[in-house]
Amino acid sequence: MSEAEGGAELLTGGCLHFSFRAGPLRGSVTLPQGMEVLHPLHTATVTVALEQPVALESGQRFVFRHRGRAAGSGVVTGLPR
Numbered sequence: 460m461s462e463a464e465g466g467a468e469l470l471t472g473g474c475l476h477f478s479f480r481a482g483p484l485r486g487s488v489t490l491p492q493g494m495e496v497l498h499p500l501h502t503a504t505v506t507v508a509l510e511q512p513v514a515l516e517s518g519q520r521f522v523f524r525h526r527g528r529a530a531g532s533g534v535v536t537g538l539p540r
Contacts, residue, residue: 466499467525476524477507483524485510504536 469475471490476483486509490497497503519535 467528467530468499469497469505469525469531470495473525475530477509478522478524479513479515479519481513484513499531505533 469488469490471488473488474485475488477486478484486507489506489508491503491505494503497505515535515538517535517537520532521535522532523530
């Protein structure tokens with residue numbers, strides 16, 4: 460999403476609200492090594508640590524909110540074992 464549409468810069472450690480089929484969950488983001496900021500309309504593969512366990516599968520889509528506003532979306536590409 461663009462900044463005008465509510466997109467937000469993401470930083471490592473930033474807390475967001477993620478919405479999966481199961482409902483909203485809080486989680487924190489870790490950006491790839493060497494990346495300090497993920498700007499709106501840019502893409503990256505990031506790691507998300509959710510505060511609670513939830514059933515997910517690769518390919519599942521999600522959206523996330525930042526400061527109460529829709530901020531972006533993504534796709535689950537891998538899961539820890």
